[in-house]
Amino acid sequence: MPDLNAIKAEAKRLLAEGVVEVVVAFKPGDTPLHPQPAFFTNVDEVENLVYDGLCQNNLATFLTRLPKTKKVGMLVRGCENRSVNALVVEKQKSRENLYLVGIPCEGIIDWRKIVERAGEAVLAVNENNYVVEIETRDEHFTFSKNELLHDSCLRCVHPTPLSADILIGEALPEGNLAIARKAVEEFEAQTIEDKYAWFQKEAERCIRCYACREACPMCYCTECFVDHIEPRWTESGATPAGMQGWHIVRAFHQTARCTDCGACERACPMDIKMTYLTEKLNHDMINKYNFEAGLDTQTLPPFATVTLDDKNRFMA
Amino acid sequence: MNLILEKQALPGLLQSWREQYDVYVPQKMERFSHFMPLTEESVLVTGEPHNTRIPPKALFLPMTETLVKFTRFGGYEDAQQNVQPRVVFGIRPCDAQAIQLLDTSFIQEGYTDPLWLERREKTITIGLGCHQPCHNGFCTTVGYGPFNKSDLDALLTDLGDTYLVETLSEAGEACFQDLSPASDDIYEHALEIQQIAHDQMPVAFETENLKEKLEQNFNSKFWEEVSQSCLGCGVCTFLCPTCFCFDIVDETQRKQRVRNWDTCMFRTYSLEASGHNPRPSRVERTRQRLSHKFVYWLDQVNQIGCTGCGRCVRYCPVGIDIRAMLRQAQTLPFEVSHAV
Numbered sequence: 001m002p003d004l005n006a007i008k009a010e011a012k013r014l015l016a017e018g019v020v021e022v023v024v025a026f027k028p029g030d031t032p033l034h035p036q037p038a039f040f041t042n043v044d045e046v047e048n049l050v051y052d053g054l055c056q057n058n059l060a061t062f063l064t065r066l067p068k069t070k071k072v073g074m075l076v077r078g079c080e081n082r083s084v085n086a087l088v089v090e091k092q093k094s095r096e097n098l099y100l101v102g103i104p105c106e107g108i109i110d111w112r113k114i115v116e117r118a119g120e121a122v123l124a125v126n127e128n129n130y131v132v133e134i135e136t137r138d139e140h141f142t143f144s145k146n147e148l149l150h151d152s153c154l155r156c157v158h159p160t161p162l163s164a165d166i167l168i169g170e171a172l173p174e175g176n177l178a179i180a181r182k183a184v185e186e187f188e189a190q191t192i193e194d195k196y197a198w199f200q201k202e203a204e205r206c207i208r209c210y211a212c213r214e215a216c217p218m219c220y221c222t223e224c225f226v227d228h229i230e231p232r233w234t235e236s237g238a239t240p241a242g243m244q245g246w247h248i249v250r251a252f253h254q255t256a257r258c259t260d261c262g263a264c265e266r267a268c269p270m271d272i273k274m275t276y277l278t279e280k281l282n283h284d285m286i287n288k289y290n291f292e293a294g295l296d297t298q299t300l301p302p303f304a305t306v307t308l309d310d311k312n313r314f315m316a
Numbered sequence: 317m318n319l320i321l322e323k324q325a326l327p328g329l330l331q332s333w334r335e336q337y338d339v340y341v342p343q344k345m346e347r348f349s350h351f352m353p354l355t356e357e358s359v360l361v362t363g364e365p366h367n368t369r370i371p372p373k374a375l376f377l378p379m380t381e382t383l384v385k386f387t388r389f390g391g392y393e394d395a396q397q398n399v400q401p402r403v404v405f406g407i408r409p410c411d412a413q414a415i416q417l418l419d420t421s422f423i424q425e426g427y428t429d430p431l432w433l434e435r436r437e438k439t440i441t442i443g444l445g446c447h448q449p450c451h452n453g454f455c456t457t458v459g460y461g462p463f464n465k466s467d468l469d470a471l472l473t474d475l476g477d478t479y480l481v482e483t484l485s486e487a488g489e490a491c492f493q494d495l496s497p498a499s500d501d502i503y504e505h506a507l508e509i510q511q512i513a514h515d516q517m518p519v520a521f522e523t524e525n526l527k528e529k530l531e532q533n534f535n536s537k538f539w540e541e542v543s544q545s546c547l548g549c550g551v552c553t554f555l556c557p558t559c560f561c562f563d564i565v566d567e568t569q570r571k572q573r574v575r576n577w578d579t580c581m582f583r584t585y586s587l588e589a590s591g592h593n594p595r596p597s598r599v600e601r602t603r604q605r606l607s608h609k610f611v612y613w614l615d616q617v618n619q620i621g622c623t624g625c626g627r628c629v630r631y632c633p634v635g636i637d638i639r640a641m642l643r644q645a646q647t648l649p650f651e652v653s654h655a656v
């Protein structure tokens with residue numbers, strides 16, 4: 001775990017010296033399982049800042065909700081940094097108005113994996129050196145952190161922020177792309193019927209609450225396609241066509257933009273798996289175009305570029 | 317009537333109801349439980365987590381339902397809903413209470429929703445009290461409780477190897493007619509268990525003057541503070557057993573008029589045709605959610621519109637906690653109103 005005092009000191013400095021107007025980070029929640037995103041605007045408030053493995057949100061999702069010209073400081077882990085980069089590429093924020101406090105990330109804990117193992121009456125969670133101690137109303141539990149990590153974090157390739165303004169703690173080794181691919185490869189290896197059955201089982205639990213959309217930094221459209229009325233692009237209800245339509249189009253809109261942070265899955269109240277779709281697209285983009293979202297702040301995603309020598313027939 | 321039910325006999329009893337009824341019981345779905353029709357293979361979930369992820373309101377107000385089917389040349393016909401008489405077993409008291417609250421909205425003279433009414437009339441609800449209350453619920457704080465009997469046809473209390481069954485209506489009695497009566501001792505023992513559970517629930521926030529404080533601080537900075545990290549998703553309201561907003565949409569390709577769950581937390585909920593939105597940001601939307609439950613419900617039916625089920629606390633993706641918000645609201649300034 002990075003040194004919390006060092007994070008706080010940096011956040012205080014940024015505010016005191018006027019480098020930024022707000023620091024986006026986390027504060028304690030009402031229960032240890034749910035720390036809350038928080039917006040610190042003065043030095044005194046920063047005492048309340050927390051950071052641990054249960055900070056499950058991708059803070060970059062708040063970037064497009066703050067005024068574009070506001071000077072923003074943000075706590076970023078590997079995936080968050082890449083999301084911020086992707087947003088800068090898409091001109092949602094200029095890099096000069098940002099100060100990124102980077103944290104080499106040991107992975108985000110999936111609180112549902114805790115509840116599954118220890119119940120919901122969790123009074124305290126302590127992490128130390130990849131071991132998680134949990135105090136509940138009636139019992140004490142010890143888990144290895146890996147057992148509790150969110151699936152996206154288990155396959156993370158770039159845990160260390162790539163372009164933070166300062167790094168708190170030592171950089172971590174890069175992950176292994178072969179391991180990262182495993183989940184997608186396993187999915188691909190299924191028969192087409194099994195794939196569809198899997199997709200149906202996941203998508204058709206959807207209640208269309210759009211927590212996945214709201215949690216995703218790359219879903220920032222003022223009007224999402226599902227909210228559009230004239231014409232209507234999808235069925236409105238929680239019907240198979242409506243739910244499948246949402247899941248397919250949501251995933252496609254993420255092509256070469258998703259950083260596999262997993263925030264969508266962690267936000268879903270129905271425990272729906274959906275990163276297998278975006279990960280498939282991510283790996284297609286790597287294989288076919290050698291492109292990965294968020295590695296820098298300049299390169300446009302392949303599908304966002306148009307050149308005169310494009311080979312597409314419809315361009316001719 | 318107070319009856320005694322051996323736990324071993326429960327599966328058989330549930331199956332026997334299937335002769336007359338569609339039976340719904342909480343069953344495992346992924347990592348949570350969900351009310352689903354009972355089949356021969358069904359495995360009943362009665363332990364933690366206490367509540368089903370989706371509240372049983374969905375059995376009365378489905379997420380999506382067809383209201384009208386259009387025919388050619390401008391005609392239409394009402395959709396048939398075809399609800400069979402049914403028993404819902406294992407409803408927790410907070411969720412049953414919520415159904416009573418929703419009745420006040422859907423069943424009103426002159427404004428009764430026929431679909432809701434039919435489902436209600438055809439449903440027997442059998443509750444399972446919470447002898448080990450859940451951690452994030454706060455039913456007693458809002459005036460209800462882990463053995464609340466409101467709107468149930470029978471309530472079960474877990475006594476270890478047996479359940480005490482308190483029947484609360486004729487329909488409830490009929491479901492358990494073959495059971496033997498519970499002795500006074502057993503009943504006393506069950507009452508004790510109920511009391512202990514009740515006393516275990518912490519006071520999550522004070523409700524005294526809460527309504528006045530929220531009303532008088534309508535324009536307070538407080539709303540900005542508590543809604544800052546809100547994502548504006550549908551989790552807290554869709555999963556709430558007392559939230560009932562819906563949207564009516566014409567699915568022209570299907571030639572159907574449908575009703576879908578909707579929520580005041582969505583931007584599009586209050587967006588008007590002109591483009592104006594009277595609740596332009598998450599600040600106003602959060603204020604609406606809380607005020608509906610802790611102000612407007614009281615104005616309308618003199619009951620708090622939250623039954624303390626804890627779902628919004630558990631599943632809010634950014635950890636916004638209604639208990640914490642209301643504790644903070646209690647620190648707001650207010651003047652005692654002397655309205656008669």
Ligand code: SF4
Nearest residue numbers: 216258259261262264
């Ligand atoms: S789609 Fe999901 S995994 Fe991808 S960037 Fe958005 S929230 Fe993260």
Ligand code: SF4
Nearest residue numbers: 206207209210212268
């Ligand atoms: S968060 Fe889950 S339930 Fe909600 S819209 Fe997304 S996939 Fe559907």
Ligand code: SF4
Nearest residue numbers: 546547549551552632
């Ligand atoms: S669940 Fe949380 S983030 Fe979503 S609308 Fe409710 S308070 Fe906001």
Ligand code: SF4
Nearest residue numbers: 556622623625626628
């Ligand atoms: S407001 Fe929250 S705690 Fe209250 S009934 Fe609704 S979901 Fe349950």
